[in-house]
Amino acid sequence: MKSAQAQPFGHQWRSSKSFVIVTVTLALFAETFLYGFLVPILPHMLEVRLGIDPSETQSYITTLLTIHGFLSIISAPIIGHFADKTPHRKIPLMMGLGACLVGTMLVALTPNLFMLFLGRYLQAIGGSATWVVGYAMLLDCTDTKNMGKNIGLSMTFIAAGVISGPAVSGVLLGLVGYRATWSVPMIILALDMLARLLMIDSRELPSKDPNETPSNKTTESNETTALFQNENENEASKQLADTEPSTPTASSPLAFYRIMLTDARILVALLDTIMFSSITAGFNNTLPLHLRDVFGWGSMETSLMFFCFQAPSLIFSTLNGMMRDRCGVRYPAAIGWALLAPLLWLLGVPGDKRFPWAGSDVGGKNIFIGTMIALGTVSMFLRGGGSFQFSTVVKNMQAQNSQVFGPYGGNSRVFAIIEMCFSAGMMVGPMFTGPMTENAGYYCMTSTLAILCLVLSGLTLKYFEDTQPKKKSSSLV
Template sequence: MSSERAEMRLLDYRWRSSTAFIIISITIALFAESFLYSFVVPILPYLLEVRNHVDPRDTVRLTYQILTSYGIVAVISGIAIGQSADHIKSRKLPLVLGLGVAFVGTVTLACATQLVSGVFIGRFLQAIGGTSAWIIGFATLRDTIEAKDMGKAFGLVSGFSSAGAMSGPAIAGLLLSLAGYWATWGAALLVLLLDIAMRLAMLERPKKASKASVQEAICEERNEPTSQPAGANEETGLLSDVHTQQYSTAVPRENLTKNDVMSTKSFYRVILGRPRVIVGLMCYMVYSSLHASYNTTIPTHVRSAFGWESLQTGLLFSALQGPTLILSPACGWLRDKVGTRLPTGVGFLLLAPLLWLLGAADQTRYPWAVSGEYAEVTYALTIVAIGCAQNLIASVGSIEITCAVDELERDQPGIFGPNGGYSRSYALSNMSYTMGFVLGPLISGSLADAIGYYHMNSIFSGVAALMSLLAFSFLEGKSPVQRKGDDVNPDAT
């Protein structure tokens, strides 16, 4: 009976600490963060005008302020979250706390009847919780996966994050019209509860495999009897079917002194002193800026140029985001094989003419716009092509900064402390991505109003060409870290 109980517990450890379950849990966490970010958009007019009695003339201004405030809070809180997370041994506690903050923020926003104390504070809490999920989720993912699989994993997460951002407004609008206000918020809270439940079920990987645990994994592969290590608990997880991160260190991480560990100020100076990191973060910010600018400019342009209403516009955004779900893992595989330089450079190189064509699709001086039908087809096909090309750029900031941290850890093991520097790194990549989402609508909206949609896209085309040149010149995107724990030869024991 005791052996059956031990076997059941062993199986429980194995699936809860498996690579697949951890990736699924983190993917759902980041899907939920993106989902919540955009979920509120179609609800805001009702929330402001009906529940908070805002003058309808102020709705557009307040909507912009509420959405922008999310990005500003995310940028400000991200650095503090990354710094704190790298000083906590377990990723579980800060991630669950972050999701809890997002849950409280969502409830506060849903129940808000006061503009400042309810709506803005609720949105601020959502921003802090979502930023925590993003930063710590990526750090947990990096602790789990191999360097050779980083592009595929990050690509998968990026695809589902885009799906969350795309599906949030559609689901919220549909539920609001069919089921009412509270049922709509109930769906968002259900997604968060599922996210929290999976995170509580997930077991973290030890950052360093012990000799005993490697030997246990070997015995289990040979079907030889083995026993559960003494003192195993829910924080240890199993190493029988996983690869864990291991560095060849002169000083064990747990024995590091303050003099061995890089200070916070030095961390940012060293990381941001690398051109590959700066260019990677710039590429990431331009990518998210373009992404956000589509939401600002496409609906108004297609309405004025082609007379398209919400249905056609929604289908257009589906065509823009749809390729991400299919192509993100494939582009991630490509980044694993060749690094980020070639995919990112080619991605921006393809975007340069496509962005220009997006603005020129309805310009009658060009042959494809001799009739309205040709112009519409040209515009729609260009949107699909952009949706495909942008996958080559996705996750470039996160991957490039990860590789830089791996390189520093290889050259000076333990330099970032016993818990590594991934959370601080992903705080920087999250900051660049979020800054793009804040600046994108502001820049694109201002340019479209000042010089027109065609000239705005011509400028964006030039920016894409410049980023392609920088990507080809500075990016690398392949991790130097080799995990020696993966190279254990069973026949040698």
Template sequence: MDAGNFCTKPIGYRWRSSTPFIVSCIAIALFTETFLYGFIVPILPEILLERNHVGPSDLQRVTYQILTLYGAVSMASSLFIGELADRAGSRQTPLILSLITALVGTLALAVSTNLWGVFIGRIIQGIGGTAAWIVGFATLRDSIEGSNMGKASGFIQGFVSVGALSGPAFGGLLLELTGYWFTWGIALLLLIIDIVMRVLMIEQRSFKTDCCGSQVGGQGETNEYSSLISDTSTRSYDSLKDDDPEPKHEITALSFYRIIFSQTRVVTALLCSTTYAIILASFGTTVPTHVKFSFGWGSLATGLLFIGLQGPAIVVSPLCGWLRDKVGTKIPATAGFLSLAPLMWLLGAADQPQFFWGRDEGSAKAVYIAAAIGIGIATNLLSSIGTFELTAVVDALESQQPGIFGPNGGYSRIYSLSGLSFSVGLLVGPLLSGALAESIGYYHMNTILASICVSMGITAFTFLGGKASLEIYGPGREEE
């Protein structure tokens, strides 16, 4: 009799370890992190002016510093978090710790009555949020086959978009209708729900070894849970040749990054992710000011415009994820950047009098809105490109040399690289777009961004991998 039969499985073992529940846990957690990122924006004046006694003349400067701090913390901590997460014995503990950290940071922001407390709270919140993203996607990869990564990430991206849209709206509405502490109570409740879900979740990869130490669902053995396990050793790539089937010793951290960055696909994917973030960040920096002075739009109209920019992701993002699963990243990324180019140009040209539509205010507004909605659709082709491509590269390397990146496969480290590249774009985007808009004008700024999109489309087509392009070459084959 199998020794595993003497082991008692936890209550709710089946549903707690099911792929839908795990994906739901990750989706809700990342929704919460995105929700909290924007939730604070309408509450900041209350925090700074009323509770922390910041002068009105300093409000804009301090607000910018606090909002920028989140991205800076993410950049500074992501690689360190990825390294630690890949060396942890399980994903669950880092997942729970990340949410507890975010909870502590959020609570510090809420109760602070000194400005230094606000900054410390935002730093802690940034570390927790960054860890949640990195470990969340690594857990997702442990729970599903690589061929379904696009659909799963697209589904999650839809939740993230809902969080991005609803965070500022709910923050402002709750503050006005219910008061300061009830508003923060809702945010803290969301984090507590996340923590409870993480405690309930059982990692699928832990089923490979049962509680008595014997293999569950191992070679030649199947059970009712075998179909839930994503066993990387069963992945096959026709274009890969397993020259040495013996597992390799785990390489050093320096060798890991040397191997990863030797792949042109990786560098291209990270560059795509950074450019995508630059484009997204440019909207928040330049659009509100432009539409105010060009069209006379106030905060309500501007908010509705941003729904046009972000809202399509709720529906389109899962479809784009399915497309990436079918054809790889090359075609979606190329199409995304090349379709963005004319739309970005049109966004800048909407009110230009040298074009016939720009001579009539109604036509100019219609063109601007149409371009914004088009951008909101096209950008979904670019979301998760870095995550998806880096996953494919590590999958292929692990299939070629099993265990080369350690027992956790190096996924937290590559997702930290993807997050870092995106954070760089979020930091560079406002600086670049703001400087260009001020020096050469909004139209010419958008023309330059459109040109960058064309260049990136060509680069993506040249270097990114398609569905059948899984060959790993160069130092990735070297013995470490």
């Protein structure tokens, strides 16, 4: 009776894996929605509300998007380190939401450039906390054999946020005006806050056995791990040999990152993440002005182009994740990068004077729209591929030794690294695409990205795993 009274109200459904997954996916949806929401209306904010000269608009957009990525790189490892050390991960999750809420209000009501940049700073830090802690909790709720399906499901909501953000802001700005447009993200943040307050992290629940202590749990976990290792000694001996020397100090920050960043599979996975993020951020940075200059399109048409790019992931991400559970990510990702190269080249053709058959008044618009849809379809096989590869490797390490990354595991730090790489892409993408588009043209920019995709296709084919290593379910932690 005493133990039952200690349980919080509704603890069964509030702490269930299903509700945690729903809360995390809603948080990720809100974060991506907010990031994409700003993109189509940034020219309006800078030129109409703040009076910036149109010739300087591209530079300010590049700076805003670059700073967002830079701050995420700085904050992610700090958030990941403390999230893995604390038994209450909901605290950094709520702090991140608070920063995001304040930052969004500053951006929406900004009277000057200083407040606009400050709001983006807070949004970047809050978004970083959401990605790092949220994805770590999602990984905790997922076993290896269902990881692709659950990550694919989260990718569906992420794609929904990426699609609906710019689509909603671009359409509403023309229909109801600037201030009313910002009511939508405020409603989404309110729902996000409610879900995060209701959610109970499994670490927060009191033990059902009053005699059970953390040390008892650790001892039991170690005994179970030892039994599993004995049963699979021949199969796992090689992996244990690789991880055993680092085990005593693996929970320290430097040792953890040393283990991660000396594995070729992880390094290529992170490179995949950086490249995909760079391409996406490059689109956010250059598409609005490029489409305005070449086709005379406004915020609504730009929003529709983002929709064409993201819609296939919204429809097929879960199926793609299930495919990864069966055959891994190596061949789909390698083929995806190879196919992305000619499509990126073709994206730069419409409106370029060297290709009169693709002019803005001939067939350029149809070519551009068709290429964006094809890019979105191929990108479906790349989205989250690096995260999937990284997570699989780390899951297998923890299966061999549950204490290798400390008593609370290393999932938060894993996604801190992923967030750092994704944010690096968000920073590098605008820094590369903005100046290159201005100085060399949009065609040269997309052609350069195409060449890099071919290189990455070869690296992915060489270093990614063909299929997931087959482990018994009892080995999961």
